[in-house]
Amino acid sequence: MRKTVFFLSFLFVSCPILTIGGKALSADFSPPRFLEASVPDNESLRLTFDKKCAVAGERLVIGGLSVTGIQTGEDGVITIRTEPQEPGKEYVIDISVTDDAGNTTTLLWAFYGFNSRLPSVRLNEISVNASGNNHADAVELLCLSDGNLAGLCLYEGSPADFDTLFVFPNVEVRKGEMILVHYKPEGLPEEVQETGALDESGGKNSHPNARDFWVEGGDGLTATNGALTLYNTPGGRLIEAFLYSNRTTASDTAYNGFGSDSFLINVTEITEAGGWNWPLGQPRPEDCVHSKGITSTRTVNRRPDSPPGTKESWFIGATGTASLGETNTTEEYSPS
16 A cells, blocks of 8 residues: 655644624634754754744653754744754654744654765665565665665655655665665565674575665565655655656556556656656656566666666666676666
């Protein structure tokens, strides 16, 4: 089942309508509307509303984190100072804000502790439509620098509509290290989240020289049409996207040719974030990576030193060249 926008829960309370002689007085009856949130550093978070507002009474709690200060701006921005956050740790803020007219909004927001040492990471090899004795859907990422993965997240979909979300734990990685995210675990005890040694885990597609992670409850990736997105934190900044499809605008008319509402939502969100290059300026399924020909032994491979967000940066490897956890093949699949 697809999941939609999470993190947030609202309760709006507005002031009562006042009347004199049966005529309503002109007044502001709309509660502050939440617009966005961000975590700019490891000792603050920022909430933005559509009007000036302030914390209502003492209604401000962050589970597991002490508040050290509050700053209210005329532009609707409330900056909350905190004690140092643990990188990648999930926190929940419970806050009520009120405007000058007494209208109140209550907000619950989940966020992850700021990580100043995220490594440069890219999507590198992708296995969908996999089956067999030692094959299952997985995504390989390549670390381009040293750093810590805490809070980095991989969506099967995009924040507005997704099937699974994997948030990486607090773990140090080195430049050149490969990470495998497995999307169809079998629930075996050897399927270990490798926060320590690289050879701790077993299971399909696990690799002794790559860092293996397993998506709990994952039942595999969509075989022919879908999106994967990598964000610096859940709901945060898009790092990179991967779009694949076997459709064209000529073959499908539903949802602008993308075939489903969910896929179109993903495409729209990725496009608005500047995450994919559309040669004609308009999203078309034929400008995604073409998925025909992908099998268990023919994975999608990233071309060396290629830019993100374009189908030309990817190719399907020749039969038998799947290389999850190892250097990508250079042999390309040529359909007969």
